[in-house]
Amino acid sequence: VSGASSDLIELDPTWAVGDRPHGGYLLRLLAAAAVDESHPHPFAVSAHYLASPTGGPADVTVERLRTGRRVTSSRVRLEQDGVHRVEVLVTAGRHEAAPEPYWTAPGSAPPELPAWADCPRAPAVRADGVPIGFLDHVDMRLDPATAGYASGSPSGAGVVRGWLGRADGADVTALDLLVLADALPPVTFDLGMYGWVPTVELTVLVRGLPAPGPLRAEQRSSLLADGWLDEDCLLWDSTGRLVAQARQLAGYRLPS
């Protein structure tokens, strides 16, 4: 480990889910602290969420674990009030602008979605009044077929999908993919379970630089058992290229 560097930063309270910072926002912030000019793009980012922080001052510490020619690896930790909140490992490198894929699995094409304009933008407040502040920053437009939960009619299929972009209209960067890979509502909503789904671990692979335009996103789960579920989220850019793969382990509670 070559010397640690610490910074006092400010967690933006508007990037929230309820009254807590959004997990993808934290991931982008911590990964951004680990990249450098020669290795500007996160390739693999693994976060273990230890304790939820709040908006306001926090300490970010970066330790470079290895500097290679092709990739670098770093350890980043977020502390607040002397409590370790999030620990992240970041392997970063440089993606080519738009390489021709060497091979793409037959089943990995993006999902078909209704047109962007036909998917209403998700509001930054839930029907039950809970504020979802990060949706002021992220323009999320769910496929109405998977948005039934919002009106009490979940499909039961255990899938959510839709369009994602930046609300300010700027192009999505490689670092932004870390936010968007954790932006769709929990798959549990589509199963009629509306409780919190706290993430314990989240790993995102950034597979390429997104072309301009909104991204297509789909999130699924394989198994809910023993209080734990996986969520798998894939992101495709406007040209149909797979640009991010995310998987998380999260807790769930059964509806009472």
Added chain:
Amino acid sequence: VSGASSDLIELDPTWAVGDRPHGGYLLRLLAAAAVDESHPHPFAVSAHYLASPTGGPADVTVERLRTGRRVTSSRVRLEQDGVHRVEVLVTAGRHEAAPEPYWTAPGSAPPELPAWADCPRAPAVRADGVPIGFLDHVDMRLDPATAGYASGSPSGAGVVRGWLGRADGADVTALDLLVLADALPPVTFDLGMYGWVPTVELTVLVRGLPAPGPLRAEQRSSLLADGWLDEDCLLWDSTGRLVAQARQLAGYRLPS
């Protein structure tokens, strides 16, 4: 972080791929150092491989990041000759013996495989003479439909699947799943690419305790681009329950 504890350990040179320790072997060894009596099972294990170690003495250092009631999180590092080789984050807890799943995705059933006895055991040496020592410890029986690469006839489908168990006949433990989730041959072999596929990052979610008996395993990739591929490996126990989900980012070279 509550105090670090370091141990001098010995990397078993027989747990190898070529002349290097097997990545899943390292993962089990490092995760085993992080679990405790109250939290004996790895739930989510994220490894970033910095530099390949060799068999022989090495230092393992464990730092507990958070001790909770339900889960604990630890950081574990492997050093050898003063060089940081592997960094792992481990979130651990206790899985119930065999909970009834609350929900299982329709598409997440185990693959159909020929009977165990009809799948020949993979030898611990490749056709080209490269020793694969860990296959003396792991009993791997590939579905002949995905083992064509071994005789120069890869299917081109980008999938490998088969049966996995311990060669000593013992029941597979939760920690053993970390070995088996990295045991199948690279998906690239099934695409006719026989070069090394060094893992940069590997995360394994252990979803339950396996029932006795051989496991079914399937590994796929979504995308090969820009020198990088993902590999997704799923493991099911003998009762058909999904017990592990692994995803890794690895490098590939085009055949010359």
